[in-house]
Amino acid sequence: MVTIDFTLNGKRVTVDVNDNETLLFTLREKLSIKSVKEGCSIGECGTCTVLIDDETHYSCLTLSSKVTGRDVKTVEYLGNIIELHPLQEAFISCGAVQCGYCTPGMLLSAYSLLLKNKDPQDEEIKRAISGNLCRCTGYIQIIEAIRYAAGILKQNC
Numbered sequence: 842m843v844t845i846d847f848t849l850n851g852k853r854v855t856v857d858v859n860d861n862e863t864l865l866f867t868l869r870e871k872l873s874i875k876s877v878k879e880g881c882s883i884g885e886c887g888t889c890t891v892l893i894d895d896e897t898h899y900s901c902l903t904l905s906s907k908v909t910g911r912d913v914k915t916v917e918y919l920g921n922i923i924e925l926h927p928l929q930e931a932f933i934s935c936g937a938v939q940c941g942y943c944t945p946g947m948l949l950s951a952y953s954l955l956l957k958n959k960d961p962q963d964e965e966i967k968r969a970i971s972g973n974l975c976r977c978t979g980y981i982q983i984i985e986a987i988r989y990a991a992g993i994l995k996q997n998c
């Protein structure tokens with residue numbers, strides 16, 4: 842057991858973790874972050890995606906002990922039911938959410954992309970979300986939503 846501290850969605854947290862504990866387990870079971878989902882557990886589906894220092898990572902493959910001192914973000918960072926992030930609004934208005942299982946990870950991959958690239962082309966969007974599987978939408982609406990949100994965010998700059 843080791844005590845780690847890191848920034849989670851803008852707040853400093855301290856938690857005891859086992860040496861082999863995954864960040865997915867720590868977030869869900871110890872810090873009540875249920876938006877981070879367990880799908881495949883082997884780094885293939887992306888439902889467990891989080892941002893570490895604004896880069897996407899599979900939390901099912903990340904040891905919690907490795908995030909000491911780092912900045913971890915989950916979809917709760919982006920917005921909430923009262924104040925949605927433009928990406929969240931775009932996913933809703935473009936019909937990019939169906940069952941919603943992939944959505945938190947998809948939003949974080951899109952958010953990370955738009956931090957680095959304010960005007961991504963479709964190929965760049967596809968590459969950015971290539972680690973996030975969606976079984977419902979066929980991806981077209983998701984790509985449209987990310988493109989649409991990029992336009993809104995550019996206007997707001």
Ligand code: FES
Nearest residue numbers: 880881882887901
């Ligand atoms: S649960 Fe982590 S990639 Fe599928």
Ligand code: FES
Nearest residue numbers: 940943975976977
């Ligand atoms: S909306 Fe169902 S898996 Fe993507």
